Amino acid sequence: MKKFWAWGALIIGLLYFILPLLGMTNFSLKMRRGVYSFDAYAVVLGDPRFQETFTYSVVMALFTIAFGVLLVVPTAYWVRLKLPGLRPYVEFVTLLPLVIPAIVIVFGYIRLYNTSSWLPLTGSITGTNILLMFGYAMLSLPYMYRAVDTGLRSIDITTLTEAAQSLGAGWTTILTRIILPNVLVAVLSGAFLTFAIVIGEFTMAALLNRPAFGPYMQLLGANRAYEPAALAVIAFAITWGCLGLIQLVSRFQKGAQSPV
Numbered sequence: 240m241k242k243f244w245a246w247g248a249l250i251i252g253l254l255y256f257i258l259p260l261l262g263m264t265n266f267s268l269k270m271r272r273g274v275y276s277f278d279a280y281a282v283v284l285g286d287p288r289f290q291e292t293f294t295y296s297v298v299m300a301l302f303t304i305a306f307g308v309l310l311v312v313p314t315a316y317w318v319r320l321k322l323p324g325l326r327p328y329v330e331f332v333t334l335l336p337l338v339i340p341a342i343v344i345v346f347g348y349i350r351l352y353n354t355s356s357w358l359p360l361t362g363s364i365t366g367t368n369i370l371l372m373f374g375y376a377m378l379s380l381p382y383m384y385r386a387v388d389t390g391l392r393s394i395d396i397t398t399l400t401e402a403a404q405s406l407g408a409g410w411t412t413i414l415t416r417i418i419l420p421n422v423l424v425a426v427l428s429g430a431f432l433t434f435a436i437v438i439g440e441f442t443m444a445a446l447l448n449r450p451a452f453g454p455y456m457q458l459l460g461a462n463r464a465y466e467p468a469a470l471a472v473i474a475f476a477i478t479w480g481c482l483g484l485i486q487l488v489s490r491f492q493k494g495a496q497s498p499v
Contacts (some may be wrong), residue, residue, distance in 0.1 A: 260475065269469035279469035288455060289470075293438075296452035299368070300437035303375040304430045307383045308377065312426065315387045316418055320396055333384040336377050341442040345374060349446065367447050374443045379436050384428035390425025391418075431481040436476055 360366035444451035
């Protein structure tokens with residue numbers, strides 16, 4: 240009986256998520272009356288603004304991932320190695336982006352870093368891009384930190400550190416050549432989640448007036464009929480692709496660690 244209810248709940252959940260997506264996909268293929276076609280997808284992919292905004296968001300995602308790795312990996316490693324008593328406080332801080340709305344955060348950024356402040360980041364395009372990257376890194380912090388922390392939990396960092404130090408390795412060498420390779424799968428999981436967040440984020444990019452993919456999706460949805468559905472399907476495919484890559488990398492690591 241329990242198995243029946245479990246399968247029933249799973250089927251209902253799948254239908255709840257899949258049916259709207261199927262309906263949206265079906266609608267996106269009806270741009271040409273009477274036949275199914277990919278005209279809406281061709282229009283979207285051929286739009287110069289799509290190419291510009293998507294490229295911008297991909298570049299921002301890569302910078303955000305690099306910054307997140309440089310920030311989170313040493314922090315999580317040092318907290319686990321030297322400051323285990325601070326773990327609850329660090330975890331609390333990394334959870335704050337989940338409870339503080341992005342619109343509140345970006346208004347705080349604008350207030351603090353406007354052109355009349357001591358650090359006028361919004362006074363230039365480069366400064367605004369840097370500010371947006373910091374915002375993206377903060378939004379992805381809960382996912383990146385937990386992915387890395389889980390990876391560190393699966394290895395004996397104390398023994399690895401002591402062994403490396405006994406051989407004369409410095410902290411930089413320990414982090415880049417010992418710790419990072421051992422948590423690479425966890426870092427990649429956090430990186431793919433960060434990529435998905437950056438690609439779909441709207442609030443910060445819109446209020447900072449940057450040509451990102453999220454504001455483009457909103458603008459297209461307000462002015463077109465079939466193209467927004469096609470764009471939503473593309474966005475879903477990107478997100479699911481990232482999740483699929485996480486599963487693929489995880490399985491690859493398990494296969495590599497299994498005994499022969």
